Amino acid sequence: MKVTSLKGTRDFDPLQVCRRNFIIDNIKEVFCQFGFVPIQTPAMEHLDVLLGKYGTEGDQLVFKIINSGDFLSKCSSEDFTNGSRSVLPKITKKGLRYDLTVPFARYVVNHQHELYFPFKRYQIQPVWRADRPQKGRYQEFYQCDADVIGTESSICETEIIWMISEVFKKLGITDYQILINNRKLLAAIAEKLGMADHLQTLCVAIDKLDKIGQQKVLEELSDKGFSTASLEILQPILDLTKGTKDHWEFLKAYLVDIDSAQKGFEELQEIMDNLAALKLDKVPLKFDPLLARGLNYYTGPIFEVQILNSKVGSVSGGGRYDNLTEVFGLKGISGVGFSFGMDRLYDAMDELNLFPVLNANNTTVLIVNFGLEGHMERLQQLQLLRNYNINAELYPDATKPKKQLTYANKKQIPWVVFIGEHELQQQVALVKNMKNGTQEEVKLSQLPTYFDERARKLD
């Protein structure tokens, strides 16, 4: 029997959970402050809901769940000779969610008559991807999504950038960069090349530019059917990474003859004007005409956030999608949202030493167990302390005090209380301060107030 956790998944110890909650709590606080309400959706969805939304690469990474019962009964021997491509659709109809945006779109369509628009929701849940694990990449990880659906207002995009800066301020992350682009501009470039129907291919190739270099990108596009003439038109875009030209001004001139591009520029301009009015123009926002993003449901502005000086990849990303609810049967509703990758934020904060000192243990008082003699009195004292909202424990076994003290020490419990035979005769408790080792006798009747006063000073 295997007794390890599955590959790409992890166990979290008390301190790790504490730190993860620290991140989640801060994110929640900001989401609430901006008017988002929480929802949750099931881990599993119909495969039809999931597939076809993430691009071919993404679809392959969706975990599929095998049907219950005699799942092979619907397969013919012909299916088996044709291989898994024929068998798979017949034996699996469910999958684990790959992100939170697509299940949310399904939720909106499902509950459209109960919802009011614009609908602002946040959702913090795990998602699963059948990826090869590596640094900052897991098969199970948490996303923290905030989306607004039912409005095209650029206030939403502005608020996304605003929220990112607020969250990072709370977490103490200072060196980061928010990249922004607009899918409409990428579409305009494709149109200028005469390859409007190959937008996806163009996006994927352009996105790799800083990794694999110009030559490889050109080869890839040429392989996928881009003509030499079209690649010559593309060349100035690829040269942008080398030069020091102002990307914004350059692209405006480059796309001046493409009508559809103007909307793309206007949308981004509005966002930047809003940020300037909020005096948020110090937020490290950078226009990156080569930012593409892989998920193919985006249609408007797109973002990606990187933490500088960290080996972890992007920690947040998002964008506007106009047609996501349409595939589920609800037309004309535009949505925009983004997501924090909690696990990557954790890794980056750990790497950069940004976590405050956190203690997973909350016990304030440990009562030493002396066995049968005085047992009921100690139980009653425990109850009294808890009634005063003092976190207290009675050590469960009557082992040696030494062992019980060691337990208190490991758990960083600040006070240990001895109520033994001698103390009971006097109706007192011997209270030991574990930080400095001092001890004093306190009347049993005054024990709760004694800790009530002191516990407050600790906070």
Add this chain to the structure above:
RNA sequence: GUGAUUGUAGCUCAGUUGGUUAGAGCGCUGGUUUGUGGCACCAGAGGUCGCGGGUUCGAGUCCCGUCUUUCACCCCA
């Protein structure tokens, strides 16, 4: 899916050209302290060397397979 890489005590790791009884630190248990933690000292427990096969008189060490870990690519949070 492609290419590397890792696996030895609860944890982190040593282990020489293949050679007798596989080691250390931390942790754990007990003691110095029969009602007092952290520090120190002393003692002890704990290992199918990932799993399966092969080569050899002999394998933790070499070979093959397999699983696993980590990393890069693809893609992404």
